[in-house]
Amino acid sequence: MSEAIKPIDGDLKDINIFDPELMKCPHALYKKLRDESPVYQDPATGIFQVSKLELICEAARNPKVFSNDFGALQKDGGSDDYPQEAADIMMKEGYPSVNTMLTADPPRHTRYRSLVNKAFSPKLVQGMVPAIQRKTNDIIDKFIHTGKCDVAVDIAQQLPIKVIAEALGVSSDYYEDFKVWSKAFTDQLSGTSTPEEHIEIAKKLVKFQQFFANQLDEKGKNPADDIISDLATIDFEDEHGVTRKLETAEQLSIIQQLLVAGNATTAHSITEAIKLLIEHPEQMELVVNDHSLIPNMIEESLRLLTPTNNMWRIVTEDTELGGVSIPKGSSLLLRYGSGNRDEEVFENPDTFDVTRKNSKRHVAFGQGIHVCVGMNLSRKEMYTAFPIIIDRLKNMRFAEGNDFNYSPNVLLRGLDSLHIEFDKA
Template sequence: MEDTSPPRVDEPADIGSLFNPFDPAQLEDPYPVYALARRHTPVFYSERLGVWVVTRHADLCTVLRDPAFSSAGSLEATTSFAPEVHAVLSEGYLTFTSLVQSDPPDHTRIRNAFNKALSPSRVAAMEPSIRKIANELIDGFVSEGEADLMSRFAYPLPGIVISDLLGIPRSDVAMLKPWSNDKQVLLAANETTARLVEAARGYVSLQRYFLEHFEDRAREPKDDLITLLLPKEMGGNAPLSVQEAVCNAMDLLAAGHETTSDLIGNGLVLFIEHPDQAAAVRADASLIPTAVDEILRADTPIRGMFRVAKTDYELGGATIPAGAKVFVLYGSGNRDEARFRDPDRFDIHRKDDGAHIAFGKGIHYCVGNALARLEARVAFELLLRRLPNVRYHPSLPAERRPYLILRGFERLPLAWDVSDRA
């Protein structure tokens, strides 16, 4: 009889063909395959994705620090678009320039504008408003005793926060999200031409939306991120071109939203799986900031990002050829036994969690990390306090999202005790 059992994690295997981020078992738990790769083939080629995958913490730090790896164009589709798609895209900006996809000196210039817009003092000043939004969301479902925490809390909270930060109406986010997702469709480029044409229309609509908002702020500046990113040529102070301002504002919708939703969802599950640690956090809220870092390490929301090798590069026993795309697998580095003691154990008291690379490393280190940490801290404090005995739903299962880059839940139905004081 044919053996259909999954490969044992302690036997060397062809990691390249084994590694399949879309396989249901690996979506559920990718970590055994990452561990296998780190042990036997720490840098390997994935035919399926057409990329070199780097899995060890030390090798990841090397790639993230070495200018021999470029971020420019690293998220762009490798195939060229059909003329119909190109025609629609040429009605807007053709390139996908943004902070995360640029190298110095462009990166340094754009990053300076972002550092000001997301400065620690601006972020800290958002706490009362984040607390209010989070409490209002919880008010909306707490008395029901059960809810899908993704759609009722983890998804809307960062969506509202990022729209307030940008200065766009909260009610527009529902309209903008499909357009923002269209950009991902274009980047992945593995759809029919008809779908890519539709995605190109959404992408151009999103550009126009933000362009109009920049034009508005040029006439009437406000206390928001769009005003802070307003290009000089439109009367603002930021050293950005109009195209850079539009593309970066658009990118924040993706960078600052579902990443944080996934951090909240992944963290809730880790607390449910470790009730003793949830109890410790409930009893002492000052433990939450380190718990947030441990959640980021243990179930990293951005499992990886891309780079392009500028030259042939020897790493982890492999030679990555010049021009090749590299997938830096943060989620694997954060479980590396060479860097973390007992890496598969969730432990909010661990001392080495500061070394995690869930926000990246080097010049592209997440510029929104303080905001993400603040949202998560407020979210866990309020959820653990206001949803007593929060647990899995007795009959509805949690469902992971089938994404390559983001790791989180599509649905997370939970239940809790209803009390009068919630």
């Protein structure tokens, strides 16, 4: 078993499904939801929960009825206490927030999405392999002589930030800033921030916007072969059929999503894969002896962790899903993390099995028109980094001091620290 999953007793309606403790390990709740009410309206919040794989896919493939126009929910994780001061900071010092990919519906979504698709085509991503290999080796060189590291901090958070920085065309000297901004966006999504924390987050987001607005300006004047230059110079046909340059707010929205959506998620996946391998020495041995199992091992880790554990939808018309009526205007959570442990699809769903035949049927990258635009890149990063990690960090084992604490977050799931030891090189 990947985690000891104790069933939850009692009535669903008596459970606070947004209890931070439950968010840390939601699998027992998910099982109860799947067993008892796969489309469940939480009485306390009114939010519908979709927990079976087939129903999640049905909703995700129907963007007309299950809309991604959830920008307002995303800002404060759905809480009512988003402070006016944070909104004022963003309004006065920053750029307005606009819906581009994640929070846009067709036809608007289609236009932005096709712009970004080009940057992450399989061919372009394949071209990044030598850089990913080099970066992975450089990252490991820094600590390998010590025989220990924090996987999350020393490897997993570094690689995706360095790779996306290069693709955007920004020097990795700004690594620490990227990390701070990326975390600010993730915290904003947590649904657990206090009003004071929201104000601090807003200050960081304004810094992010100002930094990238400058980069866009400079690259508009001196374009190079990178994503920021493309965003600065491209002719864009908007949903009204007008061809124009992108506005700064649109450019920033796209950059923000590339930075946020890819960093914590890929970092959490790398960390979880190492944790699962250490917890299951027999699976580690299989992968160490046969590197061709690495891609499936990654898919299996993605399935079990599901870094984007949940995603919002807004219902645009009275509808029905899984026999349950859902009124227009309802908010809904697609529980991707639950669908990925659906026992009707995955045999022994809580078991980590690097040889599982259908691991890749997971929906960790979503489904339908919003399916992750960075999935080629993320997979390539992990498929490329893992053979190097496994070859160089021999006999990986847990060090003292791990609390295995998954921070509570309505949307995202993963460890921000994992201390390990390995044989010194």
